[in-house]
Amino acid sequence: MTDGSEYNRVKTTQLSIRILETIKELDGARLSEIVSSLDIAKSTAHKHLHTMEEAGYLIKEGGTYQIGLKFLNLGEYARERWPGFEHIKNAVGELTERTDEECDFVVEDHGRVTTIEESYHKWVKYEEPSDGPPSKEYRARIGSYYYIHATASGLAILAEYPTERVNEIINKWGLPAKTEYTITSQSALFEELEQVAKRGYSVDDQGYAEGMRSIGKAVHGPDGRVLGALSVSGPAYRVDGVVLQEKIPNELIAVVDSLEQTLAEEAPL
CATH class of the missing domain: 1.10.10.10 (Winged helix-like DNA-binding domain superfamily/Winged helix DNA-binding domain)
Known part of the structure; x- marks a missing residue:
């Protein structure tokens, strides 16, 4: 059948x-x-x-x-027609200024996530590896796809999905490792999603790229549907302690709450 x-x-x-x-x-x-x-x-x-x-x-x-370049034309059209895109763009910029870190907004597309808006603070610096060329892994790029389980934004989105949908994504893409810290077992993933649901935001501790930590939070539209997720990323040596546990989460929550309120206010009656 x-x-x-x-x-x-x-x-x-x-x-x-x-x-x-x-x-x-x-x-x-x-x-x-x-x-x-x-x-x-x-x-x-x-x-x-x-x-x-x-x-x-x-x-x-x-x-x-x-x-x-015809694909660039179509991609820009798809990006800009995303619900609330202009407000999302403003939120990403505001979050960058409030945290002095790199921020982006991702959406789920067929079981992976892709960045539709990004903002990079001018003072952001990463320690380059001593045994090789500079890494490109730290920087999110508009239109690039990422495994949903290996990013803070992806974990935030998964935590909003029913178990059946999460399992569908796992069955399609698996849980491949990006680093030694990536979640690679189904049981560990569901345990992490429970923690995300309890605290209200996700934390990726070097699961996507070694030396980088990210904090993400899902964004809902006026109808309750998940539109995507906002995240803040920075070097692990700086995104630590009170910055990781309080400062960034508080700023992220405030910006997401404001964005969702704006989207609700402008929703058609």
């Missing part, structure tokens, strides 16, 4: 999506690389590539195909 989802999928569209994902994974790909990676006919690959290039979804640099 199936839910009919496989029957309703269009194979040509699926192939176009796979081609796009392959080009991104390879950071640009030639026709021969697409054919080899996806094990498809050269003529088939060429038709898909040519169609997407003409529509602006791909650009061709010499013989290499790259993702086109």
Whole structure:
């Protein structure tokens, strides 16, 4: 017994999506690389590539195909139409000024979270690793996807979901480790979600990136639906003690309460 989802999928569209994902994974790909990676006919690959290039979804640099800027246009449209986006944007900026740390707002999308707004305080500094190049893991980037269990914002969102939905996400994505501190067992995850529900906000202690701590809180719309989550992140050496236990949580709660009130006041009757 199936839910009919496989029957309703269009194979040509699926192939176009796979081609796009392959080009991104390879950071640009030639026709021969697409054919080899996806094990498809050269003529088939060429038709898909040519169609997407003409529509602006791909650009061709010499013989290499790259993702086109048409996606940027669509992504900005999707971001800005998110319920309460302008108020969310203002809240992220306010939280950054109140905490002097990095802040962002994420939403859940098919079992992962993605950042739709970010703000970085000019004084934020991280200790760079002594045995390698500077890490890019500390900085959230608009449009990037993250495993929901490995971030404070994701944990805050999961804590609002029914058990059935949480299990669906686990079954789809698993609980892969980002660092040695990442939650990787189902029992540990549910224990953590209970703690999040009790305290009203989540804490990620280096589960996403070593050396970084984050505090997150879910944001609800006027109808009670979870719109996403606000979070504050900073170096573990600074986000500690009273800053971790009182200062940042208090500022985060205040900004979320204010944002939810604003969203409720502007909701259509």
